[in-house]
Amino acid sequence: MKAPPPTRPALRARYDARQQGVVDAAARLFAQQGYGATSMADLVEATGLTAGGLYHYIDSKEQLLIRICDELLEPLLERVEHVVADETQAPDDQLRALVYAWVAHVEGHLDHMVVFQQERRVIEAEEQWRRVRRSRKRFERLLDGVLARCEAAGLLGTVDRSLTLRALLGMVNHTAQWYRPGGRLDTSAIADGFCDLILR
Amino acid sequence: MKAPPPTRPALRARYDARQQGVVDAAARLFAQQGYGATSMADLVEATGLTAGGLYHYIDSKEQLLIRICDELLEPLLERVEHVVADETQAPDDQLRALVYAWVAHVEGHLDHMVVFQQERRVIEAEEQWRRVRRSRKRFERLLDGVLARCEAAGLLGTVDRSLTLRALLGMVNHTAQWYRPGGRLDTSAIADGFCDLILR
Amino acid sequence: MKAPPPTRPALRARYDARQQGVVDAAARLFAQQGYGATSMADLVEATGLTAGGLYHYIDSKEQLLIRICDELLEPLLERVEHVVADETQAPDDQLRALVYAWVAHVEGHLDHMVVFQQERRVIEAEEQWRRVRRSRKRFERLLDGVLARCEAAGLLGTVDRSLTLRALLGMVNHTAQWYRPGGRLDTSAIADGFCDLILR
Amino acid sequence: MKAPPPTRPALRARYDARQQGVVDAAARLFAQQGYGATSMADLVEATGLTAGGLYHYIDSKEQLLIRICDELLEPLLERVEHVVADETQAPDDQLRALVYAWVAHVEGHLDHMVVFQQERRVIEAEEQWRRVRRSRKRFERLLDGVLARCEAAGLLGTVDRSLTLRALLGMVNHTAQWYRPGGRLDTSAIADGFCDLILR
DNA sequence: TATGAATGAGCCTTCATTCAT
DNA sequence: CATGAATGAAGGCTCATTCAT
Numbered sequence: 001m002k003a004p005p006p007t008r009p010a011l012r013a014r015y016d017a018r019q020q021g022v023v024d025a026a027a028r029l030f031a032q033q034g035y036g037a038t039s040m041a042d043l044v045e046a047t048g049l050t051a052g053g054l055y056h057y058i059d060s061k062e063q064l065l066i067r068i069c070d071e072l073l074e075p076l077l078e079r080v081e082h083v084v085a086d087e088t089q090a091p092d093d094q095l096r097a098l099v100y101a102w103v104a105h106v107e108g109h110l111d112h113m114v115v116f117q118q119e120r121r122v123i124e125a126e127e128q129w130r131r132v133r134r135s136r137k138r139f140e141r142l143l144d145g146v147l148a149r150c151e152a153a154g155l156l157g158t159v160d161r162s163l164t165l166r167a168l169l170g171m172v173n174h175t176a177q178w179y180r181p182g183g184r185l186d187t188s189a190i191a192d193g194f195c196d197l198i199l200r
Numbered sequence: 201m202k203a204p205p206p207t208r209p210a211l212r213a214r215y216d217a218r219q220q221g222v223v224d225a226a227a228r229l230f231a232q233q234g235y236g237a238t239s240m241a242d243l244v245e246a247t248g249l250t251a252g253g254l255y256h257y258i259d260s261k262e263q264l265l266i267r268i269c270d271e272l273l274e275p276l277l278e279r280v281e282h283v284v285a286d287e288t289q290a291p292d293d294q295l296r297a298l299v300y301a302w303v304a305h306v307e308g309h310l311d312h313m314v315v316f317q318q319e320r321r322v323i324e325a326e327e328q329w330r331r332v333r334r335s336r337k338r339f340e341r342l343l344d345g346v347l348a349r350c351e352a353a354g355l356l357g358t359v360d361r362s363l364t365l366r367a368l369l370g371m372v373n374h375t376a377q378w379y380r381p382g383g384r385l386d387t388s389a390i391a392d393g394f395c396d397l398i399l400r
Numbered sequence: 401m402k403a404p405p406p407t408r409p410a411l412r413a414r415y416d417a418r419q420q421g422v423v424d425a426a427a428r429l430f431a432q433q434g435y436g437a438t439s440m441a442d443l444v445e446a447t448g449l450t451a452g453g454l455y456h457y458i459d460s461k462e463q464l465l466i467r468i469c470d471e472l473l474e475p476l477l478e479r480v481e482h483v484v485a486d487e488t489q490a491p492d493d494q495l496r497a498l499v500y501a502w503v504a505h506v507e508g509h510l511d512h513m514v515v516f517q518q519e520r521r522v523i524e525a526e527e528q529w530r531r532v533r534r535s536r537k538r539f540e541r542l543l544d545g546v547l548a549r550c551e552a553a554g555l556l557g558t559v560d561r562s563l564t565l566r567a568l569l570g571m572v573n574h575t576a577q578w579y580r581p582g583g584r585l586d587t588s589a590i591a592d593g594f595c596d597l598i599l600r
Numbered sequence: 601m602k603a604p605p606p607t608r609p610a611l612r613a614r615y616d617a618r619q620q621g622v623v624d625a626a627a628r629l630f631a632q633q634g635y636g637a638t639s640m641a642d643l644v645e646a647t648g649l650t651a652g653g654l655y656h657y658i659d660s661k662e663q664l665l666i667r668i669c670d671e672l673l674e675p676l677l678e679r680v681e682h683v684v685a686d687e688t689q690a691p692d693d694q695l696r697a698l699v700y701a702w703v704a705h706v707e708g709h710l711d712h713m714v715v716f717q718q719e720r721r722v723i724e725a726e727e728q729w730r731r732v733r734r735s736r737k738r739f740e741r742l743l744d745g746v747l748a749r750c751e752a753a754g755l756l757g758t759v760d761r762s763l764t765l766r767a768l769l770g771m772v773n774h775t776a777q778w779y780r781p782g783g784r785l786d787t788s789a790i791a792d793g794f795c796d797l798i799l800r
Numbered sequence: 801t802a803t804g805a806a807t808g809a810g811c812c813t814t815c816a817t818t819c820a821t
Numbered sequence: 822c823a824t825g826a827a828t829g830a831a832g833g834c835t836c837a838t839t840c841a842t
Contacts, residue, residue: 006804015805034321036236040833052835053806061833118318120377121234163385163393170374171367177320178366185363193359197367197397206822240816252818253823261816411825418826434721436636440812452814453827461812518718520777521634563785563793570774571767577720578766585763593763597797606801640837652839653802661837 019057022047023071026064027111035065035119065119066132072112073135076105077142084142091149092199098146099172100191106175107187113176140169150199157200164198171197219257222247223271226264227311235265235319265319266332272312273335276305277342284342291349292399298346299372300391306375307387313376340369350399357400364398371397419457422447423471426464427511435465435519465519466532472512473535476505477542484542491549492599498546499572500591506575507587513576540569550599557600564598571597619657622647623671626664627711635665635719665719666732672712673735676705677742684742691749692799698746699772700791706775707787713776740769750799757800764798771797 006012025046029038040061044051058064079101083094106113116123123129123136144165150156156164171194179190206212225246229238240261244251258264279301283294306313316323323329323336344365350356356364371394379390425446429438440461444451458464479501483494506513516523523529523536544565550556556564571594579590605619606612625646629638640661644651658664679701683694706713716723723729723736744765750756756764771794779790 008803011804032321034236034319036234037322039831041831050807051833052808055834056805118321119234121232121318122237157396159393159396160385160389163390164397166374166378167367167371167394167397170372171370174366174370174373185360189360190363193363194367196357196359197364239814241814250824251816252825255817256822408824415826432721434636434719436634437722439810441810450828451812452829455813456826518721519634521632521718522637557796559793559796560785560789563790564797566774566778567767567771567794567797570771572770573774574766574770585760589760590763593759594767596757596759597764597767639835641835650803651837652804655838656801 015057022049022054022057023064023067024111027068027071027109027115030065030068030118031111031114035061035115062128065115065122066129068112069116069119069123069129069132070135072105072109072116073132073139076102077135077139079105080139080142084146091146091153092155092195095146095150095199096192096195098143099168099195100187102172103175103191103194104187106172107179107181110176110179113173117173117176140165143168147198155199157198168194168198215257222249222254222257223264223267224311227268227271227309227315230265230268230318231311231314235261235315235322262328265315265322266329268312268315269319269323269329269332270335272305272309272316273332273339276302277335277339279305280339280342284346291346291353292355292395295346295350295399296392296395298343299368299395300387302372303375303391303394304387306372307379307381310376310379313373317373317376340365343368347398355399357398368394368398415457422449422454422457423464423467424511427468427471427509427515430465430468430518431511431514435461435515462528465515465522466529468512468515469519469523469529469532470535472505472509472516473532473539476502477535477539479505480539480542484546491546491553492555492595495546495550495599496592496595498543499568499595500587502572503575503591503594504587506572507579507581510576510579513573517573517576540565543568547598555599557598568594568598615657618649622649622654622657623664623667624711627668627671627715630665630668630718631711631714635661635715635722662728665715665722666729668712668715669719669723669729669732670735672705672709672716673732673739676702677735677739679705680739680742684746691746691753692755692795695746695750695799696792696795698743699768699795700787702772703775703791703794704787706772707779707781710776710779713773717773717776740765743768747798755799757798768794768798 006015083097123132147161151161206215229242283297323332347361351361429442483497523532547561551561605615629642683697723732747761751761
């Protein structure tokens with residue numbers, strides 16, 4: 001992330017750990033107060049670093065935001081690619097597996113997810129967000145592919161597939177706004193519930 | 201909104217029109233660039249007013265945000281109250297009527313809706329947002345009431361009702377992110393599609 | 401210079417006067433301490449404005465530097481164009497007229513000139529300095545034209561013309577480093593002295 | 601320069617070589633980007649040393665600047681003293697020898713020279729620059745002495761001697777701004793050309 | 801010697817808002 | 822009603838230098 005991270009393994013490990021700490025603290029603050037409303041001073045306070053020291057671990061406030069989005073999308077995309085790659089699975093099982101992975105990922109990255117949604121605007125608009133944008137689009141394409149297979153197998157309801165896709169995106173992403181760990185509904189209940197709405 | 205608006209009717213009409221112009225410009229800018237990233241200078245440019253002149257029509261930047269949310273929620277709530285009040289309608293018809301009104305309202309206030317979602321955070325957190333918060337909660341309660349009647353009538357699927365509620369909130373609110381007027385899906389298609397997913 | 405200066409004449413005059421005050425103060429400070437070593441806080445102190453108020457009159461620190469260079473080069477160029485345009489004058493008279501105008505201009509803009517020389521580097525390097533760069537080049541081309549006419553008339557010494565040009569540029573520009581008003585040598589003495597060195 | 605350089609000859613040689621490398625890199629960077637605009641980080645990158653390592657070879661950024669000026673002035677002064685010491689030479693030959701040595705020195709230290717001119721301001725102003733200032737003044741006095749002998753021998757033109765001195769300083773120093781090795785004019789051509797302008 | 805993390809003051813600039821005219 | 826100048830705190834970020842390892 002920042003120009004040259006240390007090369008010696010021991011130092012490198014510490015560096016990485018602290019950098020991750022900064023990113024996590026940022027995700028939390030951005031989620032709670034908003035990206036724009038969070039000052040680097042807030043981050044200084046939250047991390048215990050000093051104003052200048054912070055910049056050993058990051059390039060800029062915006063890079064931090066990009067990193068948060070990457071940490072959200074990249075591993076999710078990887079898991080989803082993996083699920084989709086297994087062609088022996090029935091389409092509806094594949095959808096359930098995918099939605100489960102997705103909901104689980106959202107629940108495990110609530111802060112990241114809230115930030116991602118809140119800052120959607122800047123992500124869609126500007127140049128340096130291309131990779132993030134591409135990940136999001138790839139994810140949607142994979143999801144649509146699975147829905148298409150379900151549709152072909154007669155497993156979807158009567159609702160237009162692209163509308164179904166958007167409905168699904170809306171309901172899962174919205175999860176980050178209300179889900180609290182330890183609540184009445186666990187990951188499976190949520191994921192299966194959503195799939196039940198979609199599948200015939 | 202701002203201290204004393206004129207009392208003579210002719211002046212008053214002009215005043216109101218200009219004030220509405222400011223609010224609409226603000227909604228557009230906030231939706232496009234974010235509330236925090238929009239400066240009053242942007243607003244000055246967009247409205248053609250001067251820095252000082254702007255403040256004849258508004259109290260503060262934040263009041264503008266509150267007003268945008270009110271303009272979104274209040275008329276929606278009114279329509280929904282009206283729909284719900286008709287106890288002769290079948291529960292599923294009521295749900296369809298409600299969702300139609302809701303989707304139509306979102307489509308008619310894309311900017312307002314995007315702003316409302318984007319600034320969710322500040323709405324939930326602070327004192328002066330109580331009225332907005334109450335409106336949102338009342339809306340959800342009304343919606344849940346209709347769903348309960350559907351459930352009682354055996355019209356819902358097997359999915360937990362509170363999860364269904366949240367799914368519906370997610371999908372409809374998300375509409376503002378992708379809906380473009382003149383697209384393939386019109387209001388009815390969207391509203392009915394969503395209901396089809398929910399209802400048995 | 402700054403986005404929209406006022407349009408009403410009375411205000412406009414005051415605005416322009418204060419803006420000029422800022423530019424002059426900047427020229428003095430930049431000349432004394434260097435552009436890089438002068439902080440906006442220094443400028444605030446020198447102008448009596450406040451940190452924010454300063455920015456009513458300027459766009460940025462760098463624009464201030466550009467403006468200083470423009471104020472130096474543009475009027476000089478105009479005078480020189482005028483001198484060169486008179487084709488009835490003998491070449492050596494033209495050279496003397498030109499050098500006199502030039503020396504007088506340097507003496508009247510010591511601060512500007514010192515700044516221009518000191519920041520030569522950034523002027524030559526970056527994009528937004530094209531106009532300044534073009535002015536400088538145009539000036540040198542005009543000067544060379546006059547020298548060429550002198551040479552053709554056999555009025556120059558034996559020294560290579562392009563070297564003569566550079567020598568002249570060096571000696572006149574250097575004047576800003578030592579000239580103090582009221583010194584032993586006045587404008588005419590300096591300008592004529594330089595010409596005497598150049599001409600046969 | 602920095603606290604204790606090594607005393608064992610082998611180490612000392614390596615130390616000196618690296619220190620010289622740092623000074624040369626600094627001269628290049630300062631000349632290209634300006635002293636103020638060059639950060640120690642730039643220097644770290646240019647030298648391949650680390651932030652801390654750099655400080656084994658230097659005391660401070662400013663000492664680096666002083667050293668660059670010393671490296672420029674001291675050897676020049678030594679050569680010039682030597683030229684001036686030979687009282688058997690004719691005044692004009694002496695002037696030619698001096699200017700030749702001077703031009704050659706400038707050409708051999710373009711970076712140093714550019715830096716010296718650019719940072720003139722700080723050199724003249726501050727305490728710790730006394731030695732540099734004294735060298736510059738001594739150089740000018742020696743030069744003026746030779747001009748005086750030329751004048752006494754009737755070899756100068758009609759131009760005031762102190763103006764001639766300043767003109768010469770201007771033209772030779774300015775050489776650093778345009779001279780590029782391998783150009784049409786070599787050291788002799790330049791030095792002789794300048795002298796031809798000065799001498800009758 | 802060499803490392804790279806850390807410091808914290810200072811940089812330029814923007815901001816929402818007010819008020820004399 | 823309208824203007825635009827003014828405020829001054831706060832914004833994100835950079836810097837030369839130091840020091841424990």
